[in-house]
Amino acid sequence: MRRIVTVTLNPAIDKTIRLPHFAPGRVNRVTETRSDPGGKGINVARVLKQWGENPLALGWVGGHRGQSLLERLDTRGIDHQFAKVKGETRTNLKMVEEDTGRVTDLNEPGFRVFDEDVEHLLEIYEAALREAEVIVLAGSLPPGAPSDFYGTLINRARKQNVKVFLDADGSPLKEGIARIPYAVKPNLAELERCLGRRLPQDADRVAAGKELLDRGIHLVALSQGAEGAWFFTEKEAIRAIPPDVSVSNPVGAGDTMVAALAVGACRGWSLNETIRFSIAAGSVTASKEGTQFSTDDEARSLADHVNLSSRTLEQDHESKERLS
Secondary structure: OOEEEEEEOOOEEEEEEEEOOOOOOOOOOOOEEEEEEEOHHHHHHHHHHHOOOOOEEEEEEEHHHHHHHHHHHHHOOOEEEEEEEOOOOEEEEEEEEOOOOOEEEEEOOOOOOOHHHHHHHHHHHHHHHOOEEEEEEEOOOOOOOOOOHHHHHHHHHHHOOOEEEEEOOHHHHHHHHHOOOOEEOOEHHHHHHHHOOOOOOHHHHHHHHHHHHHOOOOEEEEEOHHHOEEEEOOOEEEEEEOOOOOOOOOOOHHHHHHHHHHHHHHHOOOHHHHHHHHHHHHHHHHOOOOOOOOOHHHHHHHHOOOEEEEEEHHHHHHHHHHHO
């Protein structure tokens, strides 16, 4: 049985701290802490495992924290094949202020990789492609990694007819889009940076989604936090509005959405079913503390409360022409 493979090139130990309020320059008393294996691809793998899938997690890992991360994946029953590098896996600190709900991320750059590390990981990746139905490329690149490395991974997956879902930012997103993955899931700020322009109105966002589709991408999921998301396919643009939930920590909500999109592709769900599950699962994850994720049952119980509306891209283009 072919499965979903996730790639995390810059993993982390996610340490979440809660405190009543952060006062810069003063002593702050922490009320609660927790640590979880992190990095966007690893988060996707954790969600998939929780939903009954059997993902394979790949990437680079280094040092004592890297070994601890792998042991935590073992504890969760997640298969992994990480290439070990010199240096130490980073710790990402997430600070949650209880009075405002504000979340501040302090992310370390990660270990440095070298040419031999790139070649080692490519060997692992090529072997994994033979059993993959979907590849999820997610997160940042560590220092030393080629800026177009996601592009290289996309090219190799396409040669094996494996669908690639890309969730990245900056140069990795831009370079990855140029190699035409099957699907991309940027948030609004990431897409604006990628395209080099603001997208303040729905019409701007629809036009941006169509631009990516015109390049050959099959599915564009544009997440907008509490405002929900846009989903663009060849024929339509679908606006998804999430149900009201009490947001505790939005970290991981986007990774949950990506996991849901990958699951929908593998299980043969309809687009609307996939979108409802994706938005519901992301909303549940945002309501949880630390880096915890929606269960399958929690997402399904909320999916019917996701509001969908759609328009054809051709109609939207004609409307925009009339307005211009």
